[in-house]
Amino acid sequence: MSEQPRSLIAAPHPDVAPLPAPAPRVLRGVPYGEVDGGRPLELDLWLPEAGHGPAPLVLFVHGGAWRRGRRDDMGLRTRHWNPGPFARIAAAGFAVACADYRLSGEARFPAPLDDLRAALRWLELRAPELGVDTARTVVWGESAGGHLASLLALDPAAPATGAVIWYAPSDLTVPRGPFDPHSATTPEALLLGAAPATVPERARAASPVARVHRDAPPFLLVHGEQDTMVPATHSEALATRLREAGAPVELHTVPGADHGWHGAPDDVVDEVFKRSLRFARGLVS
Template sequence: MTAADPPVRELIAAPHPDRAALPPADPREPGVRLLRGVPYHVVEGSRPLELDLWLPTDDQAEPVPLVLFVHGGSWRRGRRDDMGLRTRTWEPGPFARIAATGCAVACVDYRLSGEATFPAPLDDLNAALRWLTLRSAELGIDTRRTVVWGESAGGHLAALLALTSTTPPLAGAVLWYAPSDLTTARGCFTPEDPTTPEALLLGAAPATVPEHAHAASPLARAHPGAPPFLLVHGNEDTLVSCSHSQSLAAALEKAGAPVELWTVAGADHGWHRLSDAQVEEIFTHSLAFARRLHRRS
């Protein structure tokens, strides 16, 4: 090895996600292709973070808009390719259905609370958006037309991303039964309890770190320049009180930001207790909302 040769450690390391070749696309349902397990970010001392990218196969005259999907799981568990309990048996699945309408879907990993505490998962979503923007020409996507869509804990992170991201700003957000306030007792959540998912996310009981809990609460981030929001929440949610979405909708409306709140009668968390037809209706309405924002932005 000469003095000009790079160290062996650098030679054997995997290519950086910013420069690594994209994997071949896997044809899926008619009109849809999938790039699975694409690394988008490497955090020192942590696993590489990956995303799945669903794309329409039809030739597009211009880059397609994007849905950035954030999975749930109490910030503690979950999989990037899971939209929740009631969509797991769909054929074709929810992401293929979205891509078939002519937009891309990026389903992203983020660090869970057993790996790192807040704001790590929000930092990871920003890193995903940065990577997608950097590689947008290769991917054929337009991240200036991004709608973030999250369910449960993923909805909480999606809300924070929509309310804080500026590079680029998002076109809108779709939130299903998402927490919005980590500072106040609601439903089964109490901020003094150090064992709750919220406490594990923050690294301490929210009541003992009030400034941190405030910073992690979308309710505290509502502002006049917020993009349009669709909030969908069951009025019988036993895990995340419907008041979370009601309060966030009221705060956005007070700030002058566009917001639509749909309180679903009889629905528990994860759309438990709803009929298949009702779940399909919620999905269809959410997708239509996202596609309207894609056309407007």
């Protein structure tokens, strides 16, 4: 096949591809990046009502132990909400982008973090068309997605105004709860490509507690006190490190809540969401 037909058949590059028609104010499956030999990287967008100038942005990062998950899933306790959590965030005046990233069965760290950086780059590039102000970006993630969102917010090159982090790992170097850094079969090991104890530099690079700096944006860390998968000491350790660096941080623990807010009453989960949204709004107002 000649080069000309090949170039015509290929899908348009995400930098110039036409945006889908909104239906209504939700864009599904928008390609934002290409990975050689891999699947296209896509995101979903919830856009607020037009007419109030460029909207601040929430970049949401889904959980799933870095190995599974859906970009438009905020977790077990929000799946039945109607309207859903992203529609609620958009109703508060934000644009919401829920981005794919490569999972640990596809590529090892730092691939998923690179993908989220690419999503931010694409959103900045297409911001005028979308009516989005990426200079006011809050990253929001849960579980493994909260871990990646923390790293993204701590990247001095990322345009993060702040971070909302739910029950996320913060340290891949020391044992906490069920995590054993010497095991090659944990989700953390699958993310890194080896037992964390055998690749200490990589494990440290993937640990938010080791990436803290004094210019970090404000963090809200929320964690269940009875979390059996990712102990609350992860958020406590990150909060301590941020305070020591002089960076702003709020830590809120939820009594009786396990991972994913399992075991917490509905009204408590609703208040966690509202607290998180208030925090995000306060950063961009």
